[in-house]
Amino acid sequence: MDQKKQPEITHAEYASKKGEIALRPHEFDGIQEYDQTLPNWWLFIFHASVIAFVGGWFLYYNVGLTKTDAENVDAQLERIASAKAKALEDMLSTLNDETLVNQWATDTTVVDAGRQIYQANCIACHGENLTASIDVGGGQKVNLPGLSLKDAEWKYGAKPMDIFRIINEGTPADSPGHNGAKMQAWGQTLPPLQVAQITAFLIHENEAEFR
Ligand code: HEC
Missing domain, CATH: 1.10.760.10 (Cytochrome c-like domain)
Known part of the structure; x- marks a missing residue:
């Protein structure tokens, strides 16, 4: 039997295709959470800031590439x-x-x-x-x-x-x-x-x- 391979699709994507909003399975005190990914532009800025922080911290505090405020x-x-x-x-x-x-x-x-x-x-x-x-x-x-x-x-x-x-x-x-x-x-x-x-x-x- 040759089963046709279905393209993988998440629950949230499936729901959004149907024009529905998917909810996460958990519920606390009657509060539920949407199952949606954050927009890419937001994620890009978030990850870029994390990388910039780690890079800046390393260069400023460990390598001493830039002058410290006290030195300035x-x-x-x-x-x-x-x-x-x-x-x-x-x-x-x-x-x-x-x-x-x-x-x-x-x-x-x-x-x-x-x-x-x-x-x-x-x-x-x-x-x-x-x-x-x-x-x-x-x-x-x-x-x-x-x-x-x-x-x-x-x-x-x-x-x-x-x-x-x-x-x-x-x-x-x-x-x-x-x-x-x-x-x-x-x-x-x-x-x-x-x-x-x-x-x-x-x-x-x-x-x-x-x-
Ligand atoms: C907060 C108070 C104060 C201010 C303001 C002040 N002085 Fe004096 N001045 C003194 C004192 C006290 C003496 C004496 C110092 C000593 O005997 O060592 C003195 C001494 C002097 C002397 C020596 C006088 C002498 O007969 O030998 C001169 C000159 C002088 N001041 C000029 C100035 C000038 C110019 C200014 C302003 C830019 C000024 N002072 C502002 C308190 C002050």
């Missing part, structure tokens, strides 16, 4: 640090006691820029009038945390470049500061140009002393 951050920080060092070096190649007093501090645009940066960053501790105190009325004065920048006394050197340096580098590590307060290194937040502009402003405000 370190490289960026290094780049920023060297750009800052370069900017300071460039500034120091032309900035000196003589140019600060005779060029920077006599240029009104430079001094005005310095005044604005001073007002934005320094008045909290050195006062709007540079005396490190504020007038609270009735002849009363309140001292601010900083030192007076108008008393012709410069604790860390009275040369223009000494003033640039104390602003740029802050209180030296081995100094106890003033009443226990140390000043931050403004070079961390302000570019060398702005530190030079504030220095020019301070020299301008203390003109008699520097000329």
Whole structure:
């Protein structure tokens, strides 16, 4: 007897040919499940993501082919640090006691820029009038945390470049500061140009002393 071979067909395919929806044989709490395969486009994306994950995991964590996030951050920080060092070096190649007093501090645009940066960053501790105190009325004065920048006394050197340096580098590590307060290194937040502009402003405000 020669039986004709039937093409193999799944239950679900058979049902769908008949225009029916096949159900899986199980049932839980009256809930049944359709017996349908997921669309190929969906399966393709699913399998591709699994492969991409395994490949990515292997290359990133085992082979070390790509840089880790930590290495990327370190490289960026290094780049920023060297750009800052370069900017300071460039500034120091032309900035000196003589140019600060005779060029920077006599240029009104430079001094005005310095005044604005001073007002934005320094008045909290050195006062709007540079005396490190504020007038609270009735002849009363309140001292601010900083030192007076108008008393012709410069604790860390009275040369223009000494003033640039104390602003740029802050209180030296081995100094106890003033009443226990140390000043931050403004070079961390302000570019060398702005530190030079504030220095020019301070020299301008203390003109008699520097000329
Ligand atoms: C949070 C408070 C604070 C701020 C803000 C501050 N300083 Fe100071 N500054 C101090 C203190 C405190 C000292 C004294 C440090 C010491 O004795 O080591 C000081 C010292 C100085 C000195 C040395 C003064 C001297 O007579 O020897 C200069 C110059 C100076 N600051 C400039 C600036 C400039 C410019 C800014 C703004 C960019 C600024 N400071 C912002 C607290 C501050």
